[in-house]
Amino acid sequence: RLCEKYMTDYKDKYGGRNLVVSMLDITDRSKAEADIREAYEMQTLLNAMLQRSLENVPLPDKLSRHLSDLLAAPWLSVEAKGAVFLATPRSRELVMAAQQGLSPELITKCAKVPFGTCLCGQAAATGLPAISTDIGPEHQITYEGIHAHGHYCAPIIAEGKVLGVLNLYLKAGAALSERQVRFVRAAADVMAENILHSQVEEKFSQSQKMEAVGLLAGGVAHDFNNILTAIKCYTEFIRKALAPGDPKLDDVNEISSSVERAISLTRQLLAFSRRQILAPQVVDINKTLGEMTNMLRRIIGEHITLKTNLFSAPCLVKADPGQLEQVIMNLAVNARDAMPGGGTITLETEIIRPDEEFFYVRPELPIGQLVRLRVSDTGTGMTAEVKSRLFEPFFTTKEQGKGTGLGLPMVFGIVKQSNGEIEVESEPGKGAAFIVYLPFAEKPLSFKDGEAKGKDKDKGGKAEEPAAGSHETVLLVEDEDTLRRLGERVLRNNGYTVLAAADGQAALKLMEERGQPVDLLMTDVVMPGMSGRDLAKALHRKKLIGRTLYMSGYTDDAIVKHGVLEPGIAFIYKPFTVDALVLKLREVLDGPADKAKA
Ligand SMILES: Nc1ncnc2c1ncn2[C@@H]1O[C@H](COP(=O)(O)OP(=O)(O)OP(=O)(O)O)[C@@H](O)[C@H]1O
Ligand SMILES: [Mg+2]
Structure with a gap:
């Protein structure tokens, strides 16, 4: 126990010297003081992290600075070593985003950790902290010269979804106090907020870029439309004026087919810039897919299996049926092209009722029930670079003459113009999935009904x-x-x-x-x-x-x-x-x- 000692000496009436020693037990008081100090320092550190959250700094830098602050806190019983991982939900993997003090070997070994593997993977898979006090069988990733240590792996969670894991190293045999556990959870919450925020920002800057490109493309396409209309019609005049068998007819036909190609490109550009005129109806995507399967099978060829997994109830959306078919067709053709050696294309639909966080990171979607259409393949997949440029007009990785790079921009434009969102999940070698979200249309009200109700006849x-x-x-x-x-x-x-x-x-x-x-x-x-x-x-x-x-x-x-x-x-x-x-x-x-x- 901790005591304070008090001594007083005095002379008694006989002239003798006396010493009085008293002891005061201050164990509780000093603990209370330390507690207050620690609580104050924790709060100060959290405030600093929150402050940093507002700074305009890339996410990995932010996480890395949060981490080094945490590891520097003398009152936190951790080693000066740790890492922050981000979760990729599709491949159920953790990717290291920031680290401090890890050996180069460990940085390589833990660059990607599957959900469920080792302690960090456990935390990601269960959404609960994974704790060990020493190296044991739960340490699935080990290396030579590993010295005794424990771990506190805290999942980084927002609205029930695991966004990443904060991995702290404990001294062998040590454990975090209850208060420290609460603190680490709060620190993980700040990181969760940062991750969500950066996801929204990324979407926003992407959508701004697309807006700008769309404006440009749309303007050009509008002018081209007028020019092409004239060329097309005057070519027809010439054709009609020529006698059958006239040798000039071949030339006229060449002009016609070139104009047709230019018109089709212009249409796609207009679709991308969301300036296409749509005639929306309430359609059941399940029905559309059902009607398209035969045609799709023919187009994708026999080396590719087409699977459908359709929701049990009608997936009603308000969209232009012809355009919706274009969307499905383009996605299926791209999937086919990504599987030259064969594979499987899966078409899935579902009606979903997402939570708040879902709409937070997709601010352009109207809140409510959605229809989710997923077109996935087992093809080559794509790199992050390709993924970030997919929807740009004329972006293609296909050899010249094979692709124009207007398929996905068109899909993008149609989905956006129908108040939807499109997303991609893909990694090299792991196939790709395109996910289209469209607002669920409650009533099967058709365009024709709308017309019949038109008042001012x-x-x-x-x-x-x-x-x-x-x-x-x-x-x-x-x-x-x-x-x-x-x-x-x-x-x-x-x-x-x-x-x-x-x-x-x-x-x-x-x-x-x-x-x-x-x-x-x-x-x-x-x-x-x-x-x-x-x-x-x-x-x-x-x-x-x-x-x-x-x-x-x-x-x-x-x-x-x-x-x-x-x-x-x-x-x-x-x-x-x-x-x-x-x-x-x-x-x-x-x-x-x-x-x-x-
Ligand atoms: N399912 C997929 N798997 C892998 N890569 C894909 C997939 N879908 C699209 N891509 C990539 O995106 C690029 C752009 O696709 P997009 O449909 O816009 O153009 P394209 O298919 O190249 O040409 P176009 O559709 O105009 O004939 C493709 O070249 C390809 O690199
Ligand atoms: Mg394409």
């Missing part, structure tokens, strides 16, 4: 009129000279009377001077000055147009919200062919008026 419409010939008058508004001239020509050749204007203001003026309505307004959506939509609404109010047909090469808020076409609107996608335009014109003029609203 055009009462003056000619829905009931029988199909008419091409005698109608059309007002064509298009700011691109080539396209306007082209449109006039197609319309006149097909018997329509045409009025043309280069922009909204000119069109309004023209119609006011004319004073009587035209049957159809055919207008570009995106134009300088007045938008096509505003023009149509203005002319509709003045009762100067019967129906409207919009033309556009990409999405715009005037008629589409986030690329989703409003019900009841007639629309033709640029680039169109002459035949497609002629057909569309009849469809719009002969169909119900409430399908060609302003």
Whole structure:
């Protein structure tokens, strides 16, 4: 026990010297003081770690500095040695992210530790601290010259998920006190917060990069669409003007097929930049997959096994069915290409109800039930470098002429435009899994239902009129000279009377001077000055147009919200062919008026 000794001497009345010694037992008091000091130092250290958490420092550096602070605390009964591991959930492995005092041999041996192996792996697998007081059989990773020591391996956990492990070395026979255990848990919590935060940040900077590339690609694709529409239509004029057997026909066909290729690239770029016009319906992904399996089997070939594992209930999502098929097809084709020697592609679906933390690291997903579509393969897998660039347009590892690198950007654009998220899990040699999350759609409400509910039906419409010939008058508004001239020509050749204007203001003026309505307004959506939509609404109010047909090469808020076409609107996608335009014109003029609203 700890005592304080007090001595007093005094002279008694006989002149003798006396000594009085008293002892005070201060064991409890000094322990209390030490406790207060230790608690204060623990709090100070945790505060410093929290402070550091706010700094703009890469995660491994942050973890490494946390670790060295912990190991330097004189009141913590640990050796000056330790490590922090990050968990990779797919391969169920721990990867060393920071260390101090470990021998080079151990750094190599413990660079990756499978869940369940050794003490750190135990902590990761169980989510509970793994403790040993000396080297024993639980030390599965050993090395020559290993000297006696114990371990305290604390799992780093957030919202029930193991994100990593903090590994501390104890002196042989030593153990952490209860208070120290609490402290280590708090330190692990700070690290958990840091890891989550860095995951969110990484997603955010990735999504910013994609946003910028998307903007650029979308702008280029929009201009290309107009140019390609013109080339395509004029090529058709030439073809029609040539006599059968004319040798120039071969050249014309070459031009046509090159234009087709350019159009298909442009479409993919538009899809990537999320400027594609989608016609979403509520679809059951299970049904889509079921309908696609035969086709997929043919495409992937006999050397690859296709397995499906579909959720028992309908996996309803709101998406454009054609685009959803594109997503599945692209992922399956990539999986096939990653398995030249054969293997297995697995398609899985599930309806999930994720916890808060899931949405915290995926802030763009709407909170609620989700449908998860997983396309996995047993192929070559990919490096971290490839993984980080997958969704960039034109990124491909395939040899020239084999891949354009537009498959995944397109998938990315479609998923994002459908309010979803896409993620990849892959490592070299370990196959790959693409996981698509889409919001679960509660009711099987179809696009057609939406249309039927459209309120402002055009009462003056000619829905009931029988199909008419091409005698109608059309007002064509298009700011691109080539396209306007082209449109006039197609319309006149097909018997329509045409009025043309280069922009909204000119069109309004023209119609006011004319004073009587035209049957159809055919207008570009995106134009300088007045938008096509505003023009149509203005002319509709003045009762100067019967129906409207919009033309556009990409999405715009005037008629589409986030690329989703409003019900009841007639629309033709640029680039169109002459035949497609002629057909569309009849469809719009002969169909119900409430399908060609302003
Ligand atoms: N399942 C997979 N396994 C391994 N690597 C993949 C997988 N899927 C995609 N990749 C990698 O991502 C790259 C980009 O894929 P993406 O689909 O965008 O383009 P691509 O397949 O190369 O060409 P494209 O699809 O335009 O024909 C591929 O070249 C490949 O390196
Ligand atoms: Mg591809």
